[in-house]
Amino acid sequence: MNRAEIERAAKRYREGRPHFIRRTPLWKLPGAALGVDCREVWLKLEHLQASGSFKARGMLNRLLANEIPASGVIVASGGNAGIATAAAAKALGVKCEVFVPTVSSASKQAKLRELGARLVVTGAVYAEALEACNARQKETGALLTHAYDQPEVVAGAGTVAMEIEEQGGEVPDSVLVSVGGGGLICGIASWFDGRARVVALEPELAPTLYEARRHGKPVDVAVSGVAADSLGAKRIGAIAWEIAQRCVDDALLVDDASIRAAQLWLWTEFKLAVEPAAALGLAALRTGRYRVRADERVCVVLCGANVDPATLA
Template sequence: MNRGAIAQAADRFSRDYAHFIRRTPLLKLPGKALGVANDEVWLKLEHLQAGGSFKARGMLNRLLANPIPASGVIVASGGNAGIATAAAARELGVPCEVFVPTVCSPAKQQKLRELGAKVVVTGAVYGEALEACIARQGETGALMTHAYDQPEVVAGAGTIGREIEEQGSGLPDAVLVSVGGGGLIAGIAAWCEDRTRVIALEPQLAPTLHRAREAGGPVDVAVSGVAADSLGAKRVGAIAWDITQRWVRESHLLADEAIREAQLVLWKEFKLAVEPAAAVPLAALRAGIAADARRACLVVCGANLDPATLA
C-alpha cells in the first residue's frame, strides 16, 4: 500500500463518484471548546459519509477494482462495512449479501435491509460471522469484500488522509484514529507516512492492535464492550499490521466509560450523533493523549446508531 494507490482511488472518486463518495467536512475548533489543551482541534466528519461511516470509500473502491459476478458481492461485518458494501452495491446495481454477528445493533441491521441487502445474522462476534461468510462465498462465487484487510479497502480509507491534508492546507501535528481491524489507520498512516504522528486508539475491551504489539505479531483477542459492533475484530489485519509497524509509533487503550463520556460531549455540545467508535479519539484527547500537539485531528468515523441511545 502506498500513496499512489490512495491518490488513484481519490481521483476516481472525485471524477466519477462525487455524487456518492462525499468530501466530508473538516471542522476546526479551538481546543478550549472541547476542554483540551491543544490550540486547535480538527474534526474530520466522516460520519457524514455515504452509508454513515468511512467504510464507503474502501468498499466502493474494492467493487470498482474487480469484476462482479452475477451472484453479486458478499461481506461479513459488525455493521458498518456491511452497510457500506450494501450502499456501494446498490450504487452499482448488483446483489449484496451481508453476514453480521448478534452483537450488530438492530439499527444497523435495519439499515442493511433498507439498502436492499440480504442479511444473515450468525455468530456472537465478527469472527464467527466471517467464517460463515467465507463458507457461503465458496458456494456462490460472489465477490468478497473484507471489512478491513484488502488493498483496495485500505486505499479507499486512505483517501481520508489526503482530504485532511488538502482541507487543512497541510497535515496537523497529530491524527488520532480508532482501530478495529485496522483498515482506517492503515490507510491514513500509508498516506501520512512519517510526515505527522498517527496515533492508534482502541477500547480496553477490544485491544486488537495493542495485543499484537505486545505479542510481536497479530493474535486473536477477546472483544466486547461499548464499541464491539464497530471495533470488534478479534485480530488485526495483515495489511494494517505491516503499515502500523512502519508508520505508527503510539498505541493507547481507553476505558468504555471515557468513550461514552466523549460520545455524549459530541452530542450535547455539538449535536454530533455518532457511535462510540467515533468518540474514541476525543476520549483520548480528553485523557491527555497528544496534549502536546498544537493541531490535533480527530477522525469521527461513523454514525450508525439509534439516537435514543444518546438520551
C-alpha cells in the same frame, strides 16, 4: 500501500458513476472549545459520509476496481462495512449479501434491510460471521469485500487523510484514529507516511493492535464492550500490521466509560450523533490518555454515525 494507490482510489470516485463518496467537512476548533489544552483540534466529520461511516470509501473502491459477477458481492461485518457495501452495491445496481454477528446493533441490521441486502445474522462475534461468509462465498462465487484487510479497502480509507491535508491546508501534527481491524489507520498512516504522528486508539475491551504490539505479532483477543459492533475484529489485519510497524507511532487504550462520556459530550455540545467507535479520539484527549503539547494541532477522525440517536438523549 502507498500514496499512489490512494490517489487512484480518489480518481475512481471522481470518475465513477453514480457519484457516491462525499467530501466530508473538516472543522478546525481551538483546543479550549473541546476542553483540551492544545492549539487546535481538527474534527474530520467522516460520520457524515455516505452510508454513515468511512467504510463507504474502501467498499466502493473495492467494487470499482474489480469485475462484479452476476452473484454480486458478499461481506462479513459488525455492521458498518456491511452497510457501506450494501449502499455501494445498490448504487451500482448489483446484488449484495451481508453476514453480521448477533452483537450487531438492531439499528444497523435495520439499515441493511432498508438497503435491500440479503442479511444473515450468525455467530456471536465478527470472526464467526466472517467464517460463515467465506463458506458462502465459495458456494456463490460472489466478489468478497473484506471489512478491512484488502488493498483496495485500505487505499479507499486512505482518501480520508488526503482530504484532511487538502482541507487543512497543511499536515496536522498528530492524527488520532480508532482501530478495529486496522483498515482506516493503515490507510491514513500510508498517506501521511511519517509527516504526522499517527496514534491508534482502541477500547480496553477490544485491543487488537495494542496486543499485537505487545506480543510482536498479531494475536487473537477477546472482544466486548460499547464499541464491539464496529471495532469487533478479534485480530489486527495483516495489511494493517505490516503498515503499523512502520507508520503508526503509538497504540493507546481507552476505557468504555470515557468513550461513552465523550460520545454523549459530542451530542450535547455539538449535536454530533456518532457511534462509540468515533468517540475514542475525544475520549483520549479529554482524559489525558493522549497527552497533547500546547502548540499541537491534533486531528480526530469521527469515523462513524450508525447509531440510534435515541440512545444519546
